[in-house]
Amino acid sequence: MNEGSKMDYSKSGGAKSGKNTPRHSEHNAKGSDKNPYFGKDAKADLLARMKAAAEAKKKD
Template identity: 60%
Template sequence: MDYKAAGAPKLGKNAPKHAEHNAHGSKKKPFGTREDKAALLARMKKAAEKK
């Protein structure tokens, strides 16, 4: 008997085990939106002053 050919191979599921809370395309991080650099720098300066 040819055990190698017994049964179909299991195909890989290319999906994560869970959904990320900030995945691309979700409410928190919609597609096509990106912070501008000025907003990022302002946020970083505020955090540095806080420390």
């Protein structure tokens, strides 16, 4: 067997896919239109809704 006929196994096989890339973008990804980085404070809204619900329940 001469030197020119060696197999180059590094060139065999399919194409390499991206290593750590997502298959699709999330609908609520950080920084998107639906979920901006500096949006309103969701925790404050949640607390306000919880307090309103507690007051409404207390009145019943």
